[in-house]
Amino acid sequence: MKLNLCFATIIALVIFVACAKDEITSLTLNYTSLNFTIGQTDSLVAIIAGKGDIQKFPIDWSTSNSAVVTVVKGKIEAVATGSAIVTAKTGSKTASCTVTVTNQLYPVTTEGYLVYRGDLFNAGLSNYFDVYLAGKVDTMVLSFNLSLNVEDSLPVGTYPVSTIRNLEDLQPNVANSAFSDGWYIYGSYYYKNFLNPVSSGKILVSSSNGNYIIEYDLLDLYGNTIYGTYVGKLIYRNTVTASSVQAISKVSINQLSSKENKLQKLNKP
Numbered sequence: 001m002k003l004n005l006c007f008a009t010i011i012a013l014v015i016f017v018a019c020a021k022d023e024i025t026s027l028t029l030n031y032t033s034l035n036f037t038i039g040q041t042d043s044l045v046a047i048i049a050g051k052g053d054i055q056k057f058p059i060d061w062s063t064s065n066s067a068v069v070t071v072v073k074g075k076i077e078a079v080a081t082g083s084a085i086v087t088a089k090t091g092s093k094t095a096s097c098t099v100t101v102t103n104q105l106y107p108v109t110t111e112g113y114l115v116y117r118g119d120l121f122n123a124g125l126s127n128y129f130d131v132y133l134a135g136k137v138d139t140m141v142l143s144f145n146l147s148l149n150v151e152d153s154l155p156v157g158t159y160p161v162s163t164i165r166n167l168e169d170l171q172p173n174v175a176n177s178a179f180s181d182g183w184y185i186y187g188s189y190y191y192k193n194f195l196n197p198v199s200s201g202k203i204l205v206s207s208s209n210g211n212y213i214i215e216y217d218l219l220d221l222y223g224n225t226i227y228g229t230y231v232g233k234l235i236y237r238n239t240v241t242a243s244s245v246q247a248i249s250k251v252s253i254n255q256l257s258s259k260e261n262k263l264q265k266l267n268k269p
Contacts, residue, residue, distance in 0.1 A: 021051060021052060022050070022051065022052030022053045022054065022056060022057075023050055023051050023052065023054075023091060023092075024048055024049070024050040024054060024057050024090050024091030024092065024093045025049050025050050025051060025093075026048065026049045026050075026093060027046060027047070027048050027088065027089075027090055027091075027093035027094065027095045028046075028047045028095050029044050029045065029046060029047070029088060029095045029096070029097050030044060030045040030047065031044060031097050032096070032097055032098070033097060033098045033099075033100070034076075034097060034098075034099045034100070035099075035100050035101075035102070036069075036078035036099060036100070036101045036102075037078065037101065037102055037103060037104075037105060037194070037196070037222070037224045038078055038079065038080060038081065038101060038103050038222040038223050038224050039077075039078065039079075039194070039196070039220070039221070039222030039223075039224070040077070040078050040193070040194045041075060041076065041077045041078075041194070042075075042076055043074050043075045043076070044061075044071075044074045044075075044076060044086060044088065044097055045074065046059050046074065046088045046090070046095065048090060048093075050091070054091075057090045057091045058090065059074075059088050059089070059090045060088070060089045060090065061073060061074060061086065061087070061088055062086070062087050062089070063076075063084050063085070063086050063087075064084050064085040064086075064087070065082060065083070065084035065085075066084075067079070067080055067082075068080050068081070068082040068083065068084045068099075068101055069084035069086060069099045069101065071086050074088070076099060078099065078101040079101075080101065081101050081102060081103050082100075082101055083098060083099065083100045083101065084098075084099050084101075085097070085098055085099075086098075086099055103223055103224045103225060104224065104225050104227075105190060105192075105196065105220075105224050105225065105226045105227075106227070106228055107133065107135065107138040107139075107140040107190055107192075107226065107228045108135040108136070108137075108138050108228075109133035109134055109135040109138055109139075109140055109228070109230050110134070110135050110136075110232070111133075111134050111135075111232065111235070112131060112132065112133050112134070112212065112214075112230055112232055112233065112234040112235065113130075113131070113132040113134070113234060113235045113236075113237060114129060114130075114131055114153075114154055114234035114235065114236050114237070115129065115130040115131070115132065115237045115239060116129055116151055116152065116236070116237065116238045116239065116240060117129065117130065117239050117240065118151075118239075118240040119148070121167055121170060123167040123168070123170045125145070125148075125167075125168070125170045125171060125172065126145035126146060126147065126148060126170050126171060126172040127145070127146050127147065127148055127150055127151060127172075128143070128144075128145060128146075128170070129143070129144045129145075129146055129154065130142070130143050130144075131143075131144065131154065131214065131234065133214070133230045137192055138190070138191075138192050139190070139191045139192070140190050140216070140226075140228070140230075141187075141188055141189050141190070141191075142175060142188050142203055142214070142216060143175060143176040143186060143187045143188045144159060144174075144175050144176070144203075145162075145170050145171060145172050145173070145174055145175075145176065146172055146173065147172045147173070148172075151238075152236060152238075154205055154212065154234065155205070156205050156206050156207055157173065157204075157205055158202060158203070158204050158205075159173065159174055159175040159202065159203045159204075159205065160174055160175065160201075160202050161174070161175045161176070161177050161188065161198060161199075161200050161201045161202060161203070161218065162174040162175065162176060162177065163177050163199075163200075164176050164177060164179040164186075164187060165179075175188060175202075175203050176188060177197075177198055177199050177200065178197030178198050178199070178221070185197070188218065189220075190218075190220070190226050196220040196221075196222065196224060196226060197220055197221045198218045198219070198220055198221075198226065199219055199220060199221045200218070200219045201216065201217050201218030201219050201226075202216075202217060202218075203215070203216045203218075204216075208231075210233075211231055211232050211233060212230070212231070212232065212233070212234055213229065213230075213231050214229065214230045214231075215228075215229045216228060216229075
């Protein structure tokens with residue numbers, strides 16, 4: 001009787017294991033809503049729990065409006081203004097994230113730096129300046145070509161943003177769009193959670209009570225507008241006299257003209 005009882009117990013255990021069901025019991029995403037600007041990317045992470053072999057359940061991603069937001073294996077990209085619902089599905093479970101896409105950026109900056117770089121590219125045409133406007137999470141970089149006799153100030157005036165395709169485009173009294181020498185990013189750009197290279201626009205510089213007033217109305221390569229006003233001092237930095245910084249030899253300049261150009265390196269002061 002003891003032997004038969006043990007045998008029956010073993011059979012019952014085998015039957016119980018054989019009947020265990022592979023299933024997904026829950027599916028959630030790391031975000032339920034996101035706010036993007038055009039060109040911005042991020043990844044959604046699907047968090048799943050289940051019974052049995054959950055590896056057999058692939059995650060299918062979809063978007064309710066691919067003209068606004070695309071998704072590939074959880075990586076989402078904003079391509080136009082509007083909203084879309086990105087959905088993950090595995091087994092019988094689904095989870096969604098609402099993505100809202102706008103095209104306006106308002107940098108919040110509280111301090112400024114005027115960085116003198118001299119004739120950075122040895123073009124013999126202008127002195128190169130970067131204005132860094134910084135906040136807790138925002139950085140706005142405005143790049144200027146000024147006369148060769150200007151070394152320690154930013155003259156008042158209106159500066160149109162010029163496209164840089166070669167060294168001859170480094171004419172004085174204009175602002176620079178974003179461009180690259182293949183290694184570093186130069187010119188004007190905005191950075192918060194995502195890099196927004198400036199393609200066009202204008203910058204107005206004036207002064208009052210010893211403060212600079214810098215107003216900018218810009219367009220980035222993705223179609224976002226970037227605008228704001230900075231009022232305050234500009235802390236001066238001269239990189240030409242710094243022993244660790246040297247003027248760059250003449251280089252080939254690559255204009256950043258497509259939103260497909262993903263910029264990775266930032267040129268810091």
